[in-house]
Amino acid sequence: MSVPIALPRIMRIGAGAVADIGEVVTSLGLSRPLVVTDSFLVGTGAAEQMIKNLETAGLSPRLFDGTVPDPTTASLEAGLVAIREHNSDSVIGFGGGSPMDTAKALGLLGRQGGKMRDYKAPRINVGPALPIIAVPTTAGSGSEATQFTVISDSESDEKMLCPGLAFLPLAAVIDYELTVSMPPRLTADTGVDALTHAIEAYVSKKANPFSDSLALIAIGTIGRVLRRAYTDGHDAQAREQMMLAATQAGIAFSNSSVALVHGMSRPIGAHFHVAHGLSNAMLFPAVTAFSVRAAESRYADCARALGVAAEHDSDASAADRLVRALTDLCRDVEVPTPKAYGIDKARWDELTPLMAEQALASGSPNNNPRVPTEAEIRDLYAQIYG
Secondary structure, three states: OOOOOOOOOEEEEOOOHHHHHHHHHHHOOOOOEEEEOOHHHHHHOHHHHHHHHHHHOOOOOEEEOOOOOOOEOOOHHHHHHHHHHHOOOEEEEEEOHHHHHHHHHHHHHHHHOOOHHHHOOOOOOOOOOOOEEEEEOOOOOOHHHOOEEEEEOOOOOOEEEEEOHHHOOOEEEEOHHHHOOOOHHHHHHHHHHHHHHHHHHHHOOOOOHHHHHHHHHHHHHHHHHHHHHHHOOOOHHHHHHHHHHHHHHHHHHHOOOOOHHHHHHHHHHHHHOOOHHHHHHHHHHHHHHHHHHHHHHHHHHHHHHHOOOOOOOOHHHHHHHHHHHHHHHHHHOOOOOHHHHOOOHHHHHHHHHHHHHHHHHOOHHHHOOOOOOHHHHHHHHHHHOO
């Protein structure tokens, strides 16, 4: 049985790669990109430098800096106006997961129109869409290499997973030097997010040999260097390795799937405005403990790749070591519980049934080794509150 594999057509990887953005866009026959970014990268001057690089290559870019964290359908409206006014022939997502997700959504809506809710799962979107070029500035989301975008519905607060090749970037420019200024909290949250991608891709019911190989490599790298990047953001070797691992994990889950952690994470982000990487980290140890016996050998492989179990350890022992290692990692990088984050318990309890319903509806829990009931999801939400 064949497995469909999808990758960006062009990938530029390494220190200084962002300076090649003009060459990349030109090589694709494009000339009028809309650069989708956020106010932070405008403030640092990085967005201005991106525009200069594109203009130096003879292109006609326009800047849109209206991206918001965990983008919403309302936040897309100004971007669509910018596409029409500029007559954009492409979209560059420049930033973390939110600018890249915004760029992907704008690429589809800018060509097809309609509402974002028209494109949510289970619909598979194959286009047409404006070409997307992704330039990540964090080492976590992997969005530069995935065929998904996640947008929250401003009316219902549903965090919508929208899949399909229409959202796969045509090109990705991956420059670890853009991540050196990431603060420790963001480094930790995005790093644990990348590890979640890799492990969920490997244990998913949709796993395959192609995704497996990349997932295990990413797990091993993240296990070696995430704490280093968190402790010393100027550790260039750690930053470089984390950036590559995040992309590898993104490719892995894009060609396999994510699972229960992500299914439960999206409603937390939608209703409590917790950053995606952080909400994943809050869930990761507990959901792994819930799932581990249903795919003991696969989780054992992850433990060995992470470096917390030996080849001679039994699968049961190795899988248990993985759960403990994830708990230790989240402690070491100071991942808060929802309670410690400041989420009100009464509000958490009130929304738990709705979050459980939305988690199941997303489809991701069906890819989990142990498919949960709605009641089990509610119990897990209660368990992680703290």
